[in-house]
Amino acid sequence: MNLIETIKDAGIVGAGGAGFPTHVKLNTKAEYYIVNAAECEPLIETDKYLCRTFADELIKGIMMISTHLEAKKSVIAIKAKYKPEIAALREAIEKNGADIEIFEMRTFYPAGDEQVIVQQVTGRSVPERGLPIEVGAVINNVGTIVGMYNAIVHGKKNTSKFLSVVGEVQEPIMLQVPIGTPIRECIQAANPKISDYAIILGGPMMGRVVADDEAIDQQFVTKTTGNIIVLPKNHYLIERTHVPMDRIKHQARSACIQCRMCTDLCPRFQIGHRIKPHLVMRNIWRENSIDSDKQFEECFGDAVNCCNCGLCELFSCPMGLSPRRVNGYMKGKLQERGISVEKNMHPVSRPTVELNRVPTDRLIARLDLGKYNGLHAHDCIELHPKEVFIPLSQHIGKPAVAVKNVGDKVCEGDVIASADATGLSTNIHASINGTVCDVTSSGIRISEN
Ligand code: SF4
Ligand code: SF4
Numbered sequence: 205m206n207l208i209e210t211i212k213d214a215g216i217v218g219a220g221g222a223g224f225p226t227h228v229k230l231n232t233k234a235e236y237y238i239v240n241a242a243e244c245e246p247l248i249e250t251d252k253y254l255c256r257t258f259a260d261e262l263i264k265g266i267m268m269i270s271t272h273l274e275a276k277k278s279v280i281a282i283k284a285k286y287k288p289e290i291a292a293l294r295e296a297i298e299k300n301g302a303d304i305e306i307f308e309m310r311t312f313y314p315a316g317d318e319q320v321i322v323q324q325v326t327g328r329s330v331p332e333r334g335l336p337i338e339v340g341a342v343i344n345n346v347g348t349i350v351g352m353y354n355a356i357v358h359g360k361k362n363t364s365k366f367l368s369v370v371g372e373v374q375e376p377i378m379l380q381v382p383i384g385t386p387i388r389e390c391i392q393a394a395n396p397k398i399s400d401y402a403i404i405l406g407g408p409m410m411g412r413v414v415a416d417d418e419a420i421d422q423q424f425v426t427k428t429t430g431n432i433i434v435l436p437k438n439h440y441l442i443e444r445t446h447v448p449m450d451r452i453k454h455q456a457r458s459a460c461i462q463c464r465m466c467t468d469l470c471p472r473f474q475i476g477h478r479i480k481p482h483l484v485m486r487n488i489w490r491e492n493s494i495d496s497d498k499q500f501e502e503c504f505g506d507a508v509n510c511c512n513c514g515l516c517e518l519f520s521c522p523m524g525l526s527p528r529r530v531n532g533y534m535k536g537k538l539q540e541r542g543i544s545v546e547k548n549m550h551p552v553s554r555p556t557v558e559l560n561r562v563p564t565d566r567l568i569a570r571l572d573l574g575k576y577n578g579l580h581a582h583d584c585i586e587l588h589p590k591e592v593f594i595p596l597s598q599h600i601g602k603p604a605v606a607v608k609n610v611g612d613k614v615c616e617g618d619v620i621a622s623a624d625a626t627g628l629s630t631n632i633h634a635s636i637n638g639t640v641c642d643v644t645s646s647g648i649r650i651s652e653n
Contacts, residue, residue, distance in 0.1 A: 207272050207356065212623070214355035215362040215427070215631040219347030220251075221406060223599040225426040225623075226348055230269065234537050235340035237275035238325055239266055239349060241282040241289070242309055245407020248431040249368035249581040250508070253378050254346045255289035255337070257584070259296035262346060265353035266301050273342055277305065280288045281321045284308035312561035313409065314513045318343050329475045329551040332509050338549075347430065361617040363635040365425050368581050369394035371434040372401060376576075378584040382616075382635035384592025384650070387423035387432060393585055396434050402442040404433040408571055411515040413445045424647075426598040440572050441518075444526075449533055452526045453488055459523045460485045466516035466527045469560050472509055478549030479509040481516050483528035484534060488536025497543050505545040507534035519562055519570050573618045592635050595647040596621050601628030606648055612640045613653070620648050 205213060212227035220240060239262075240636060243251040255262065270278040280293060290306060297304050307325050309315050319330045321343060328339040330555065335355040336343050344352075355358040363382055373394035387403065402415035405423065414420050415437055435442055440512065464482040472479050487503035494500045510531035517526040568577045597603035604621035614634040615618060623629040634650055642649035 207268070210355055211352055213631065213634055214351070214360065216348060216351045216355060217362070217427050217599040217630055218345060219344030219365075219428065219430065220353060221410070221428055221430065223426075225596060225599055225601060225628060226344070226352065227630075228628060229342060232273070232337055232342065234273045234337060234342040235276050236326055236342070237266065237270045237273050237278045238321060238336070238341055238343040239278075239280040240316055240318065240343055240345045241280050241286075241293075242321065243283070243286075244314050245409050245411070245431075246313070246564055247370045247376075247433060247574060247576055248407055249344045249370065249376055249378060250366050250430045252286055252289050253368070253581065253584065254350055254366060255286070256292050258350050259292040260299065261350055261353045263293065263296040263300050263302050263304065264357075265349040266304055267300065268356060269344070269352065270304075275342075278303065279305045279307050279325050280311055281307045281325055282470075283311050285311050286509035296422060311564045313515065313519075313564050313567050314471055315564075317471055317511065317513060318455050319475060319511070323475045323553055323557070329477075329553050331549040332477045332547040332551060334547065334549070350522055351482065361633040362427055363633050365427065365429055365615055367425065367430050367432065367586070368506070369432045369434065370579070370581075371576055372397045372436065373434055376581040378581040379587055380584055381425050381587040382589060382592050383425055383427060383598075384594035384635050384647075385425045385587055385589045386421075386591075386593070387425065388421060389587060389589055390425065390432055391652070393587060394434070398434075398436060401434045402437045402439070404435065405429060405443065406431055408433060408441055409518060410512060410574060413442055415442050415445070424593045424595065426595055428598060435486065447526070449529065452529050453491075453533070455523075456485045456525055456530055457489045458473060460525055461523060462486055463522060465520040465522065468556070469515055469520040469562055471513060471515065472511055472558055473554070474557040475553045476548075476578055477509045478548055479506045481506070481510070481531060485525065485527055486532060497541055500541060501538070501543050503543060504534040504538060507531040508538060508545045510535070515562060519567050537570055589636070590652045591641075591649065593647050593649045594620065594632060594635060596632060597646070598632065601630070602626065603606070604629055604632045606643050608640045608643065608648060610640055610643055614640060614650060615639060620650075645646050
């Protein structure tokens with residue numbers, strides 16, 4: 205098998221959150237190979253742990269992928285304040301004689317946004333709703349590269365996940381768990397300080413809030429789970445998600461003071477994309493009175509360029525309004541009306557791009573997460589659950605197709621669901637040795653023998 209086939213066979217997808225099948229992303233040549241080690245969102249510990257612990261594997265993995273891509277430059281983008289991680293990476297670069305540059309970034313949010321990193325490293329802005337390869341770059345997260353290294357060198361399939369558990373726990377911990385591990389087991393391992401909690405799967409800005417106890421019981425670790433935040437149910441970040449859309453629209457109509465902070469601090473606006481959330485907010489009152497599609501697009505078309513980073517609603521807006529959710533709502537309305545917004549294929553970053561950065565510490569204070577900040581996970585604990593539930597859709601694209609039946613014996617690494625051959629998809633493997641005890645349209649349950 206060549207490199208692409210090996211990565212495909214191992215079921216590697218972007219570990220940084222998006223879950224894009226990696227064999228598709230790497231099936232190209234590129235000028236730049238960029239490694240995203242920025243650990244974008246506050247509180248998350250996973251990428252830092254991987255950089256410290258697997259620096260050698262990471263550097264060897266970068267060398268392999270870089271050779272495959274015929275990249276002229278290989279660059280690790282990491283925040284300058286991550287000193288131990290940078291030291292570990294520099295040592296591994298030296299040891300392997302690798303031609304890899306370390307690009308030290310300031311500590312701002314969203315430093316790890318793929319398009320922001322590409323602009324920082326190359327000076328080029330990715331087209332609206334485009335991909336880094338359109339400006340000659342391929343970018344992978346550190347977890348994805350460690351997974352690829354293990355697949356290429358050790359023949360290991362994508363069956364386990366490193367993740368941190370932070371927030372209302374005795375102390376933040378790092379875990380290595382089989383994919384499909386119940387999220388409750390991960391939280392219990394971190395000794396939560398409260399019993400009635402909500403969680404965020406991912407980071408505080410873009411993660412998915414799960415507040416209902418029964419819903420938490422139905423959550424399992426997937427290929428993209430990198431962090432779990434445990435919070436009181438009445439925490440600001442949890443309560444905000446309960447506000448209904450009608451109230452959000454009403455607040456926008458009545459309280460937006462058109463200060464345009466949401467636009468000026470928007471990272472996509474700063475790299476030159478056509479997105480002005482303050483104008484979408486200004487026009488929201490006209491939503492139901494515009495018949496012409498052209499006019500509707502003029503008022504709300506910018507919404508399609510929103511990347512959902514959350515900065516406008518969780519930091520920028522002095523009135524506590526929600527341009528992000530209004531943009532999400534308007535994306536749906538544009539789709540309903542069949543309006544396709546043209547892309548700007550040649551955006552140019554604005555002169556203010558380096559000035560209008562939001563420092564992560566100020567963001568953490570605004571999010572009321574200060575008491576959890578500065579606590580770090582050190583050692584990694586391995587969990588061995590007796591039962592796992594492995595979803596068939598853990599990636600962008602079509603769900604994998606189950607190839608096992610109830611009663612089948614499986615070993616860790618066996619394919620239990622194959623990539624759907626009719627579209628973008630990826631293989632899914634058993635993460636423990638055991639017996640298949642349930643196969644549903646959403647996933648496969650395996651119990652230890
Ligand atoms: S969520 Fe807000 S700040 Fe982020 S890209 Fe969308 S409009 Fe810009
Ligand atoms: S930051 Fe808030 S108040 Fe200011 S323009 Fe944007 S939505 Fe309106």
